[in-house]
Amino acid sequence: MTTTEIEPQLQPAGPLHKTREKMGRRFAYGFLILSITPILIGYTWLVIATISTRTEGLLPRNAQGGIGGFTLRNWDFVTDSAIWNAMLNSLLIAVAMVIGVGIASTAGGYALSRMKFAGRKTFLSMTLVLHAFKAEMLLIAIFFVLRFLGDIPVIGNYIGFNTVGGVALVMIALELPLGIWLMKGFFDNLPWDMERAALIDGASRFRVWWQIMLPQVRPGLAALSLFTFIAGWNAYLVPFTFTVGTKVANMPVFLNQLISDTAPTNWNAVAAVGLFQMIPLLIFFIFTQELLLNIYAGGSKGT
Amino acid sequence: MRVEIENLSKSWDGVIGADNITIDIPDGDMVAFLGPSGCGKTTTLLMVAGIYKPTGGTISFDGRVVNEVAPKDRGIGMVFQSYALYPHMSVFGNISYPLRLQKLDKGDIKQKVQKVADMMGIGDLLDRKIAQLSGGQQQRVSLGRALVKEPQLLLFDEPLSNLDARLRLTMRGEIKRLQKDLGITSIYVTHDQIEAMTMADRIAVMSKGVLQAYDVPEALYDRPKTLFVAGFVGNPPMNFFDVEIMSTNGEFRARSEAIDLVIPRDRAEKAAAVKGKITMGLRPEDVTFADESSSAGAGLTLTGVAEVVEPLGREDLVGVSINGVEMRVLVDKTKGVRVGNNITLVVNTSKLQLFDPETEQSLLWA
Known part of the structure; x- marks a missing residue:
């Protein structure tokens, strides 16, 4: 190792200190492993259940330790077009939310952070207060709004009741208070001077927002996109309430349809669909993770 | 460019930032706005830049009132205390930004940026990211960005305050020499009276939004007209x-x-x-x-x-x-x-x- 030469200088104290540090580290790791064990067991069980005939998982078959009860029948649904339709709907809702929330939050957050206008303070406190009310309270009112939107010629077919667009619209609205506040916080931390410099350099206000300010809040936007995507992908209550039948159902609603009140439920198939639903989320997370960790080193002091 | 500031005032909801300020800056001169923090010097500068709208009075460039002119149309370059560089762009990206907004020819831009960067002694750093530069280099980039569009008026907002003492001395001389060589009318905001005395042709001393004195440095030192000027100009103080x-x-x-x-x-x-x-x-x-x-x-x-x-x-x-x-x-x-x-x-x-x-x-x- 090339770093061994400088390492002794980095270690501040003698052997006693070292063993202490080692023990502390062991304790920390032990605690972490202990606390995530239930979660790991749960996920492992989920994965095993999807390829088992029994809910409890694979079962021992004989004294030699052979394992039985293996089956891929639970994954039969991948050939069913209904799940792909549900997945497409989930994706449409999530992507529409990421785009809608992203645009509205960065624009709104910037305006609330940087511009002076009447009602700014009231707006800020109202959005926070309204965010405290659960979405369930609004369901009936939103139903009427969607019915009204559905009556609008042409576009009503895309954003009314029982449409993917309608669901996305409602979900965007519910997510916006968080998004706007989050982005406002990020814009608040940017120095005014950078904006002034750009204005003097010849940029318009819109260009300043687009070319100078937005790149600085990219980590924030990535975080918001991730939250929003997860919220959209896992959305259940709103899609369940404002859609009818399987055509516009998204993944969680589809999953719920598998659980029937009248016939016995194949829980292993439910587990498989649940796992299937997680896959795109994992992929999305892998891509945004790097952006989230990408902390910007600023050209301005003190930021 | 001659800059005339007449009875200029700025207030926010009753809080006075600048009160009835009148300053006449001859073409090619460097004027320092000197005063303690919160005295209104930066407020006045930002009004000259067009960032703040005056609540009273006028600002004229060569006899033309520019109160309603947007910052980008004023022909000014500005250097900030925080450098205010764009961290997501390279050095070249920063210096060329004003020219790219003017939609100049690519070759022209390259040539002009290189010329300014060479003048600032950062010609070999053009590909660097801003975060890879030292404070002094960042301030040179900032100065280069202000100069590249060949402004009629240069505005400095405490440009040396974030640098260490040694570098401040070097940059002080460089800015002064550059300003005289290029002959660009300049306004230099500072709370450091030595900077003001050494660099400026004339000094406007301000306190609590009011212009206390506007004169050549020697006159402020030898013949202070107010108690504030006498106490503020000179180190150690009177x-x-x-x-x-x-x-x-x-x-x-x-x-x-x-x-x-x-x-x-x-x-x-x-x-x-x-x-x-x-x-x-x-x-x-x-x-x-x-x-x-x-x-x-x-x-x-x-x-x-x-x-x-x-x-x-x-x-x-x-x-x-x-x-x-x-x-x-x-x-x-x-x-x-x-x-x-x-x-x-x-x-x-x-x-x-x-x-x-x-x-x-x-x-x-x-």
């Missing part, structure tokens, strides 16, 4: 004493419980109009250390005890207690003053300043 002027036997004396000095007739007579106490100002360098043998006339000396001795290298800054009144003086370090020493100071009374304590105006320089 000493002030409350005295009464008395005339005895054709001699004028400035007298208080602690001191008793004979002062020149021409200065004293101007102060005669004020009854009662007046404020007398004396710079730390306008005294000399008296040896026992020195033959200064009576009434020209002060005696006291050295209470603090701060070695400044070339001189010692000595805090002297004169019958209980504090005074700071600069003393040749070869005198070897120690704390507790009794010392006698000969005062150069021809440099005394006199102020009316009520109006804080100078009694000597109307």
Whole structure:
């Protein structure tokens, strides 16, 4: 190792200190492993259940330790077009939310952070207060709004009741208070001077927002996109309430349809669909993770 | 470009940022706005830049009122204390940004950026990211970005405050030389009076949003028109004493419980109009250390005890207690003053300043 030469200088104290540090580290790791064990067991069980005939998982078959009860029948649904339709709907809702929330939050957050206008303070406190009310309270009112939107010629077919667009619209609205506040916080931390410099350099206000300010809040936007995507992908209550039948159902609603009140439920198939639903989320997370960790080193002091 | 600022005011909901400021900047001059923080100097600068809208008064460039002109159309370049560079762009990206917004030809941009970068001594750093530069290099990029569009007016907002002392000295000289070479009219905001004195052709001293004085540096130093200017310009600052002027036997004396000095007739007579106490100002360098043998006339000396001795290298800054009144003086370090020493100071009374304590105006320089 090339770093061994400088390492002794980095270690501040003698052997006693070292063993202490080692023990502390062991304790920390032990605690972490202990606390995530239930979660790991749960996920492992989920994965095993999807390829088992029994809910409890694979079962021992004989004294030699052979394992039985293996089956891929639970994954039969991948050939069913209904799940792909549900997945497409989930994706449409999530992507529409990421785009809608992203645009509205960065624009709104910037305006609330940087511009002076009447009602700014009231707006800020109202959005926070309204965010405290659960979405369930609004369901009936939103139903009427969607019915009204559905009556609008042409576009009503895309954003009314029982449409993917309608669901996305409602979900965007519910997510916006968080998004706007989050982005406002990020814009608040940017120095005014950078904006002034750009204005003097010849940029318009819109260009300043687009070319100078937005790149600085990219980590924030990535975080918001991730939250929003997860919220959209896992959305259940709103899609369940404002859609009818399987055509516009998204993944969680589809999953719920598998659980029937009248016939016995194949829980292993439910587990498989649940796992299937997680896959795109994992992929999305892998891509945004790097952006989230990408902390910007600023050209301005003190930021 | 000649810049005329006339009766310029700015207030926010009753809070006054700048009050009725009038400054005339001749073409090619460098003017410093000097004052403590919150005195309105940056506010005034941002109004000249077009970032703030004045609530009263006018700003004219070459006789054209520009109050309603957008910042980008004013032909100005600005350098900020925080550098205000765009961290997501390279050095080239930063300097070329104003030109790219003007939609200039790519080759032209490259040539101009290279020329400015070479002038600033950062020609080989164009591909670097901003975060990879030192503070001094960042400020050069910032200066390059301001210069690349060939502005008619350069605005500096405390550009050297974030640099270390050594670099500040170098950059001070460079900016001054650059400004003279290019002949661009400049406004330089600073709270550092040495920067203002060394760089500016004229200094506008401001306090609490009000213009206190606008004059050449020597005049501010030798003939301060207000108490504030006298106290703010000069380092170490001027000493002030409350005295009464008395005339005895054709001699004028400035007298208080602690001191008793004979002062020149021409200065004293101007102060005669004020009854009662007046404020007398004396710079730390306008005294000399008296040896026992020195033959200064009576009434020209002060005696006291050295209470603090701060070695400044070339001189010692000595805090002297004169019958209980504090005074700071600069003393040749070869005198070897120690704390507790009794010392006698000969005062150069021809440099005394006199102020009316009520109006804080100078009694000597109307």
